[in-house]
Each structure stands twice: as C-alpha cells, then as structure tokens.
Amino acid sequence: MDKMVKRSWKFKSMDEVNTAVNMSLKTTMFNERCRRWEKVIGGYRHLLWMVDRKHFPEDYEPPAAFQMFMYEIYYHLAVAYQHVGKHKQATTELTNAIDIVSIPKNGCLAGCMTNSCLMTPIYARRAFAHAKSGDMALAKKDAEKTVVLDNRNPDVYCIRALFYSANNNEKHAKKDLELALNFNSSHNCTLMLLRALNMTEISPFQHLQEIIKQGADPNSYMNVNSFTHPCMVEFFDKMLFGLSVPHTITHIDLTPDKPSKKSMENEAQSRPNSRPSSSRSQVEPFRCGTPVTSEQNKSSLRRRKDYGAALQKHLSRPKTSTDYFENFKKERKLKAIQDDIKRRAASADMKSRAQTSSMKSSGTSRVLAATKTTNFEAQFKTDKHNKENEEFDFDSKKNKFIMNMPTSYSIPVFQATNIKEAPRMYYKPWKGDKLPVAELTKRQTTPVFY
Numbered sequence: 001m002d003k004m005v006k007r008s009w010k011f012k013s014m015d016e017v018n019t020a021v022n023m024s025l026k027t028t029m030f031n032e033r034c035r036r037w038e039k040v041i042g043g044y045r046h047l048l049w050m051v052d053r054k055h056f057p058e059d060y061e062p063p064a065a066f067q068m069f070m071y072e073i074y075y076h077l078a079v080a081y082q083h084v085g086k087h088k089q090a091t092t093e094l095t096n097a098i099d100i101v102s103i104p105k106n107g108c109l110a111g112c113m114t115n116s117c118l119m120t121p122i123y124a125r126r127a128f129a130h131a132k133s134g135d136m137a138l139a140k141k142d143a144e145k146t147v148v149l150d151n152r153n154p155d156v157y158c159i160r161a162l163f164y165s166a167n168n169n170e171k172h173a174k175k176d177l178e179l180a181l182n183f184n185s186s187h188n189c190t191l192m193l194l195r196a197l198n199m200t201e202i203s204p205f206q207h208l209q210e211i212i213k214q215g216a217d218p219n220s221y222m223n224v225n226s227f228t229h230p231c232m233v234e235f236f237d238k239m240l241f242g243l244s245v246p247h248t249i250t251h252i253d254l255t256p257d258k259p260s261k262k263s264m265e266n267e268a269q270s271r272p273n274s275r276p277s278s279s280r281s282q283v284e285p286f287r288c289g290t291p292v293t294s295e296q297n298k299s300s301l302r303r304r305k306d307y308g309a310a311l312q313k314h315l316s317r318p319k320t321s322t323d324y325f326e327n328f329k330k331e332r333k334l335k336a337i338q339d340d341i342k343r344r345a346a347s348a349d350m351k352s353r354a355q356t357s358s359m360k361s362s363g364t365s366r367v368l369a370a371t372k373t374t375n376f377e378a379q380f381k382t383d384k385h386n387k388e389n390e391e392f393d394f395d396s397k398k399n400k401f402i403m404n405m406p407t408s409y410s411i412p413v414f415q416a417t418n419i420k421e422a423p424r425m426y427y428k429p430w431k432g433d434k435l436p437v438a439e440l441t442k443r444q445t446t447p448v449f450y
Contacts, residue, residue, distance in 0.1 A: 009055045013402040014255050021050055022251055029247060032076065037083040044077040051254065057401060059260035069252050071100045071118065075245045078125060082233050087132040094126040120149045124159045124243045128236060131166050131227035139163055139227070146243075154180035154187045155242045161193060166226035170197060189239040196225035259405050 011017045028043030051070070053060065074097035081090035101122075103114040127142035143163045146156040157180040164173035174197070180190040224235040237244070318324035 037080045040080040063257045069249045087129040091129045097122050121243045154183045158189045162227050166228045
C-alpha cells in the first residue's frame with residue numbers, strides 16, 4: 001500500500017480514469033476467482049486509491065452507481081483479508097462498507113440509522129471477523145443485528161449459533177439451530193452444524209450423501225462447529241453463500257451524471273431576470289412550496305422547477321389511443337420543422353464558405369507578394385514569441401484535469417423500476433456447487449366424467 005501511495009496520479013481526463021479503473025477491476029475479479037488473495041488485496045487497494053475523491057476537482061459529484069461500487073469493493077476486500085488471516089483489517093473494511101450504506105434517520109439526535117438489506121451480509125462477516133480477533137462482545141452485537149435485520153432467514157441463525165458455540169454456549173446455539181429448522185427443515189448449513197455439535201440423530205452416511213448432492217467438499221469443513229474453526233472461511237463461502245455480496249457492478253463510469261451544485265447555482269445566478277433586481281426580491285413560489293428569495297440556495301429553485309415540469313409532463317400523458325396518435329403526429333411535425341431549420345442553416349453555411357474561398361483565391365497573389373517582402377528577422381521574432389506562448393499554455397494546462405460536465409440535465413422525478421433484469425442481492429455459489437433441487441410429484445389426472 002505504501003508503494004501505491006507514492007505513485008503519482010497522472011490521469012488527464014475522466015476517460016483515462018474510467019479505462020484504468022475498469023481494467024483493474026476486471027483483473028482483480030479474475031484473481032479473486034483464481035483465489036490469489038494477495039493479488040486481490042493489492043488490486044482492490046489500488047482501485048480505492050484511483051477513485052479517491054481527493055484526486056478529483058472539489059466540485060466533483062460522483063454518479064449514482066458510485067456508492068454501490070464502493071460498497072462492493074470494501075466487502076470483497078474484507079473477504080480477501082479474511083482468507084489470508086488478517087481479520088482486524090477485514091473489520092475496518094467492513095465498517096467502511098457499513099458507513100457507505102448507512103442513512104441517518106431524520107430528526108433523530110441519537111444517531112440512529114435506517115436498516116437496509118445491504119447491511120445483513122456486512123454484519124454477518126463482521127461478527128465472524130470480531131470473533132477471530134478475540135472481541136466476543138462486538139461479535140455478539142453484530143450477530144444479533146443480523147437476526148434483527150433478516151429474522152426469517154435461517155442463515156442468520158446459523159451465524160448466531162456459530163458465535164454461541166465459539167463462546168461455549170451450546171444451549172443457545174441449539175435453540176438458534178432449531179429456529180433455523182423451523183423456517184427450512186432441510187437447511188444444509190443447519191444440519192451440518194447440528195451434526196458437528198452432536199445434536200442430531202442423523203446418520204453420518206445420510207449426512208454425507210446430502211452434502212455431496214449440493215456439490216460441497218465434505219473433507220474440508222465437515223467438522224466446523226464455531227467461528228474459531230480453522231476452516232470457517234471456506235465454510236462461510238460455501239454453506240452461507242446467501243450472506244454474500246455479488247459483483248453487481250462490473251463496469252463503472254465515473255463521469256458525473258449531473259452538473260455540480262456550484263455550477264447549477266452559477267447558472268441560475270447568470271440567468272436574466274425579467275423582474276427588476278433587488279436585494280430582497282422574491283421568486284414566485286411553487287404550487288406546494290414556499291417563497292424563495294434570490295439570496296437563498298439557487299439549487300432549491302431548480303429542483304422545484306424541474307419537479308413542476310416533470311409533474312406536468314406526467315399528467316399530460318395520453319389516456320386514449322386517439323390522444324396517443326395526436327401526440328405522435330405533433331412530435332413528427334415538430335421534428336420535421338427542426339430538420340428543415342437544420343437543413344437551411346447547413347445550406348447557408350455552405351454558401352458562406354464558398355464565398356470566402358473565392359475571396360481568398362482572388363487575393364492569393366497579393367498575399368504571396370507581401371510575404372516575399374517581409375523581413376526574416378521579424379518573422380523569426382514572431383515565431384519565437386508564439387512558441388513561448390504555446391509553452392506557457394502547455395505548462396498551465398499540464399496539471400488541469402479535463403472532465404466533461406453534463407449541460408442539459410433535469411432532476412429525475414418519475415423513474416421506471418426494472419425489476420425483471422435487476423441483479424439480485426444474493427448470488428449462486430461458486431462454480432462446481434449446485435443449488436438444491438426438489439423433484440415435483442406428478443399429479444394424477446382424474447378420469448373423464450361421462
């Protein structure tokens with residue numbers, strides 16, 4: 001990590017940053033699948049260094065997907081730390097992931113946070129990391145939070161049972177495993193823990209056969225019974241894959257999707273005002289809003305206007321087929337008018353270029369005669385002066401970061417939710433594992449009634 005800090009950040013544009021970040025992300029994910037954990041740690045640390053906000057301009061506002069991208073990076077970095085036995089570093093990265101997705105409750109002075117499904121796998125991993133670090137009090141606290149966040153998931157009861165077993169409290173561990181069986185009587189992780197803790201009457205042959213059906217390796221984590229077991233990391237990855245965070249973002253574009261707050265305020269301030277300017281002049285309020293003075297935040301006025309425009313557009317949607325076809329005809333006419341205007345402007349531009357080219361051709365002889373009579377020393381001085389100016393401009397732009405900010409932007413109000421193609425929170429196990437499959441009994445058809 002120290003070598004990465006000393007490395008200079010030499011990107012000149014956002015396109016270069018996006019290319020380097022996506023290449024590093026793909027390489028790190030490939031190393032992750034190959035279980036090269038030291039390279040995975042270095043890759044994710046390098047990604048965090050590249051996307052650090054201190055390298056970007058002060059008014060830079062990342063896109064909406066940036067928060068989820070950082071959440072996934074911190075989680076997978078913590079998993080890599082756990083695979084190499086560095087559980088304290090994993091605790092730090094998991095805490096960073098929790099801070100990213102934590103939303104404070106409005107009006108709460110105690111600092112309460114809104115619960116989210118994104119916190120469940122983080123608390124489960126952090127409970128394991130705290131237990132391996134020797135801090136059982138914090139491990140119990142995180143294990144309790146996993147049960148509170150997802151109390152109908154049998155995996156979270158296995159997490160708390162593993163903590164109780166590590167704390168030599170097999171009575172509470174058995175209660176949690178019985179609760180898990182109430183939600184799913186054939187839950188493999190629960191059955192394995194019951195067998196490892198000698199709390200079930202199932203035969204070893206039946207248990208081994210059930211595990212092999214799921215594609216797991218019974219020789220590596222067959223006897224896992226607590227967080228302190230040496231094969232607990234592999235057990236977590238294989239049997240508790242429902243508490244894992246998948247890579248939902250495999251390609252990131254760090255270009256901001258909206259102008260910065262400062263640029264929006266400058267734009268609103270530079271707009272011509274139809275009313276006479278005064279220090280306490282008020283703008284007409286929005287229908288459901290309050291008056292806003294010109295001295296207040298300009299972005300609030302922009303939000304209200306965009307919301308009003310989006311609401312009017314939403315209410316003016318066609319309700320019948322005739323309305324739809326009428327709107328379609330209006331859009332076609334408007335597009336035809338715009339195309340006609342562009343065509344006329346292009347023809348006028350071509351005519352002006354033809355006139356200028358004819359004027360230049362007529363005056364070429366005069367220009368050639370004038371250039372022959374110019375002094376060589378004067379020409380040398382002008383060339384030297386231009387060269388110095390170019391070098392000065394190059395030095396001034398040397399450290400300038402080019403970032404194309406979006407100009408046309410309206411605050412989204414009504415957004416369509418893509419439920420069918422949206423990535424799910426919990427992903428399928430590693431390659432070679434199989435999800436549980438149940439055979440459906442064929443229903444016998446009743447004879448035809450005569």
